[in-house]
Structure formats: C-alpha cells, structure tokens
Amino acid sequence: MPIQVRIPVQLRTLTNGEEVVSASGTSVLEIIEDIEKKYPGIKDRICEADGKVRRFVNIFVNEEDIRFLDNLKTPISDADEVSIIPAIAGG
Amino acid sequence: MPGPLEKYSRQVLFPEIGEDGQARLIQSQVVIFGCGALGTVQADALCRAGVGSLRIVDRDFLEESNLQRQTLFSEDDVQKGLPKAVAAEQRLRQINSQVRVEGLVADVNYKNIDQFVEGTHCILDATDNFETRFLINDVAVKYSIPWIYGAAVGSYGLSMTVIPFETPCLRCIFESLPPAGISPTCDTAGVLAPIVNIIASIQVAEAIKILTGNSHCTNRKLISFDVWKNCWKEYEIANARSEGKCPACQLGRFEFLEGKEGSTVTTLCGRDSVQISQGGGNSLDFEQLAKRLRHWGTVHFNQFLLRFNLDHYEIAVFPDGRGIVKGTKDTKVARSLYAKYIGS
Numbered sequence: 001m002p003i004q005v006r007i008p009v010q011l012r013t014l015t016n017g018e019e020v021v022s023a024s025g026t027s028v029l030e031i032i033e034d035i036e037k038k039y040p041g042i043k044d045r046i047c048e049a050d051g052k053v054r055r056f057v058n059i060f061v062n063e064e065d066i067r068f069l070d071n072l073k074t075p076i077s078d079a080d081e082v083s084i085i086p087a088i089a090g091g
Numbered sequence: 092m093p094g095p096l097e098k099y100s101r102q103v104l105f106p107e108i109g110e111d112g113q114a115r116l117i118q119s120q121v122v123i124f125g126c127g128a129l130g131t132v133q134a135d136a137l138c139r140a141g142v143g144s145l146r147i148v149d150r151d152f153l154e155e156s157n158l159q160r161q162t163l164f165s166e167d168d169v170q171k172g173l174p175k176a177v178a179a180e181q182r183l184r185q186i187n188s189q190v191r192v193e194g195l196v197a198d199v200n201y202k203n204i205d206q207f208v209e210g211t212h213c214i215l216d217a218t219d220n221f222e223t224r225f226l227i228n229d230v231a232v233k234y235s236i237p238w239i240y241g242a243a244v245g246s247y248g249l250s251m252t253v254i255p256f257e258t259p260c261l262r263c264i265f266e267s268l269p270p271a272g273i274s275p276t277c278d279t280a281g282v283l284a285p286i287v288n289i290i291a292s293i294q295v296a297e298a299i300k301i302l303t304g305n306s307h308c309t310n311r312k313l314i315s316f317d318v319w320k321n322c323w324k325e326y327e328i329a330n331a332r333s334e335g336k337c338p339a340c341q342l343g344r345f346e347f348l349e350g351k352e353g354s355t356v357t358t359l360c361g362r363d364s365v366q367i368s369q370g371g372g373n374s375l376d377f378e379q380l381a382k383r384l385r386h387w388g389t390v391h392f393n394q395f396l397l398r399f400n401l402d403h404y405e406i407a408v409f410p411d412g413r414g415i416v417k418g419t420k421d422t423k424v425a426r427s428l429y430a431k432y433i434g435s
Contacts, residue, residue: 056269063325085313087242088249
C-alpha cells in the first residue's frame with residue numbers, strides 16, 4: 001500500500017503543487033528515493049550531498065522525529081505517514 | 092468584581108487564572124519582536140489581557156498591503172507613513188491605558204538584542220526572518236527567558252514553546268539557518284490572515300500560561316496548521332534534548348548572539364547601498380528565485396549575479412547569498428527588503 005508523504009510549502013514547486021504525494025518503500029530513505037523518481041530534484045532539497053538529512057529540515061514518521069528513531073533507516077509500514085517539516089520564516 | 096480587576100473579570104473567572112494569575116499578569120513584562128501580522132495580533136491580545144508592560148520592537152514602516160492582516164493599523168496610519176512600532180503604540184494606549192506600552196523602531200541584531208530583553212518574563216516571536224529567530228533563541232536561552240516561536244506563510248503555520256533547559260530550544264529542532272533565498276516569504280508567497288491569527292493566538296495563550304504561573308500547562312509539541320489544506324498536526328519533540336548536542340541550550344555556544352553565525356550588514360560608503368553577507372555559503376538556485384520575484388519587479392540573472400528591481404531599489408544577489416541593496420543607506424530598510432524578497 002502506498003505511503004502518504006506530506007510535502008512542505010517550500011518543496012511544492014517540485015511536486016506540481018501537491019501537498020500530499022504517495023510513495024512506496026520500507027524505510028524513510030526508500031520513500032525519499034521513490035519520490036525523487038517522480039519529482040526529480042526533491043531529494044537534493046531534503047538531504048545534503050553526503051546523504052544526511054539537511055540540518056534545517058526535520059522528518060517525522062507519524063508524530064515521531066526520525067532523528068530519535070533510526071534516521072533514514074527508520075522502517076515504514078503500511079499505515080504510516082511521513083511528514084517533511086522545514087522551519088518557516090514568515091510573520 | 093468591582094475595583095481594578097473588573098476590566099479583566101471574564102479572564103479572572105477562568106479558574107486557572109483567577110485573581111492570583113491576573114495579579115501576576117499585571118506585574119509581567121513582555122517583549123514582542125516584530126510588529127507585522129503576528130505581532131499586531133499578539134500585542135492586541137496581551138494588551139487587552141492586561142500585562143504590565145509591553146515592549147514592541149520593529150524596523151518597518153507601514154504600507155497599504157499590511158492592512159489585510161495587521162490588525163492594529165488603519166488607512167490613516169498608512170497615509171501618515173508611520174513606523175509600525177509607533178502606530179501600534181498609539182493604538183494600544185487607546186485599547187488599555189493601564190498597560191505600559193513601548194514601541195521601539197529598531198533593527199534587532201546581535202549587538203543590541205540584550206538591551207531589549209532586560210527584565211522581561213516572556214518573549215514572543217513575530218519576526219519575518221530566520222536569523223532574528225535564531226538570535227532570539229540564543230538570547231532567551233542565555234538568560235533563561237521563555238519564548239514562543241511562531242511563523243506563518245501562505246495558509247500554513249508552525250508554533251513551538253521554548254522554556255529553556257526544560258523543553259527543546261529552536262536549535263534542538265532546527266539546527267541551522269536554511270540558506271538565504273530558498274524559503275518562501277509572505278512577500279513572495281502571500282499569507283492569509285486566518286493562519287496568522289491562529290498562530291499568534293496560540294502564542295498568546297502560551298504566554299498567558301507562562302505569565303500566570305501555569306508553565307506546566309504549555310504545549311510541549313511542535314504544532315502545525317494549514318487552514319487551506321484542512322490539516323492540523325502535532326509532532327513529538329520532547330526527546331530532542333536527549334542527544335546532548337544542542338549548541339545553544341546544552342553546549343552554551345551562542346553563535347548568533349556572538350555574531351559568528353548570521354549576516355553582517357555594511358553600508359557601502361558613497362554608493363547609496365547596503366551589503367548583507369549571509370552565512371552559509373550554499374549556492375542559490377537563481378532560476379527558482381527569479382520565478383518567485385518576477386511577480387514583484389524585473390529580474391535579470393546570469394550564473395554570477397541576480398538583479399531584482401523593485402520601485403527605486405535594486406537588490407543584487409550573489410550565488411552565496413550575499414546581497415547588495417541599492418537605493419538606500421539605511422541598514423533597517425535594506426535588511427527588511429532582503430528578508431521580504433530574498434528570505435533570510
């Protein structure tokens with residue numbers, strides 16, 4: 001079953017405005033690589049060149065920050081939802 | 092409820108506040124950084140709630156496009172060309188003369204932020220850029236002052252309450268500034284008044300809890316709202332302090348407050364220009380930036396430089412995020428334009 005991934009405002013130019021996209025994979029990394037196939041360039045906005053998640057971006061699986069799970073190796077199962085949350089600045 | 096508390100009777104009737112809580116509120120001192128959309132909603136609510144003293148710091152002047160969401164201002168204020176902090180102070184005095192209101196027209200930076208927070212019990216974030224937020228975080232952690240992060244753009248907003256050394260601070264969650272120029276701002280992506288009101292109201296509720304001695308009731312999660320996509324979420328952040336690596340609240344390194352991180356602003360003598368050097372050094376995507384800016388003015392770019400002309404200003408941006416704002420010698424104006432259009 002596809003996993004729902006929440007895309008932040010900053011990255012929606014890459015997903016044709018879509019706020020939620022579907023992806024398949026068994027870990028957060030596989031999910032990101034799958035959305036990269038559909039929306040090229042998005043991985044680069046989420047991860048550094050060395051593959052680590054960028055320092056101003058947080059990824060949550062359901063309510064939990066992957067930094068305190070198993071980072072990009074965090075396993076994903078069917079009912080999970082992945083959210084990408086960068087800080088925002090407007091006010 | 093006769094006497095001085097009559098004005099606040101509906102709030103005093105709320106048992107968690109009561110007369111004790113109101114008495115604490117009346118003695119409290121609050122600082123709001125930024126007096127735009129978030130700041131006006133916060134100031135209005137805290138002034139009506141009866142805080143003792145309210146200091147509002149903002150660098151901008153009013154424009155007509157502010158009135159759609161910045162609730163303290165009127166067409167008359169725009170016509171007079173008033174600074175936001177001044178117009179807000181005048182209006183707030185009319186709303187509640189018992190509150191000591193101080194509107195300061197200033198550009199907050201690492202050299203002056205200490206003086207604004209002296210004696211304050213709570214800081215509310217209403218700024219329009221990342222850099223000032225990281226600076227607020229440093230100063231709040233350094234002096235152990237609770238502060239409430241809030242931000243909104245488009246139909247989306249985020250908020251988080253920081254009680255230093257008890258809850259994660261902003262740098263526990265967002266370790267560094269995003270590179271300049273990649274994030275949407277309210278001036279390039281727009282913003283809806285309802286999301287601003289929601290985020291600002293959450294911030295005010297958190298402040299009232301803290302100021303009335305109810306810090307234990309504050310929200311310990313990162314909260315996000317999207318009023319257009321109909322999505323409200325909470326994210327667990329409590330364990331973000333468990334790593335022990337936060338430069339600010341665990342290692343005591345206040346890199347923004349010490350001026351080691353963030354931008355340096357220099358007036359370029361005789362050139363009617365101000366240079367803004369942004370730390371980070373990432374290479375900017377000029378194509379994306381140009382796409383956003385074309386709605387607002389003319390844009391030309393090659394691989395070395397992007398030029399954006401708006402009214403009588405020109406902002407030249409280099410791939411490392413360094414910007415030169417031409418058409419002003421005033422660093423406040425330059426930083427404001429850079430934050431609004433390029434995003435800092």
